[in-house]
Amino acid sequence: MELTLAIAIGALTGSGVWLLVRPRTFQVVIGLSLLSYAVNLFIFSMGRLRIGAAPVLDTADAINPADYADPIPQALVLTAIVIGFATTALFLVVLLASRGLTGSDHVDGREPR
Numbered sequence: 001m002e003l004t005l006a007i008a009i010g011a012l013t014g015s016g017v018w019l020l021v022r023p024r025t026f027q028v029v030i031g032l033s034l035l036s037y038a039v040n041l042f043i044f045s046m047g048r049l050r051i052g053a054a055p056v057l058d059t060a061d062a063i064n065p066a067d068y069a070d071p072i073p074q075a076l077v078l079t080a081i082v083i084g085f086a087t088t089a090l091f092l093v094v095l096l097a098s099r100g101l102t103g104s105d106h107v108d109g110r111e112p113r
Contacts (some may be wrong), residue, residue, distance in 0.1 A: 005041065007036075009038050009041050009042055009045075012035070012037050012041065013035065013038040016032070016033075016034030016037075016038060018031070019041070019065025020035070023106050024105050024107070025098065025099075025105050025106070025109075026095060028107060032087075032088075036084040039080070040081065040084075043071075043076055043077050044077045047072065
């Protein structure tokens with residue numbers, strides 16, 4: 001499971017960096033989104049990969065933290081998803097305004113000759 005998650009994070013990071021160096025603005029926006037997904041997966045994996053563990057502590061017995069999932073990375077990733085959605089929407093609005101003003105969707109504003 002850990003190897004699969006590491007490969008997925010690496011693939012998302014590599015694809016995101018590759019798209020960031022592309023000349024079109026839409027590809028840059030998609031690259032930033034892929035990088036944010038990779039970071040979200042990385043943060044989420046820092047909370048330990050536990051399947052079927054309860055996220056809430058039961059105070060009836062002695063508490064063993066290894067028996068529970070860590071809720072902090074889950075809350076951080078949820079917040080990052082909301083912020084990432086808002087910034088992607090802002091990037092797309094700026095992209096459309098830039099294309100309308102310059103007539104091009106290249107990062108530097110000029111078509112290659």
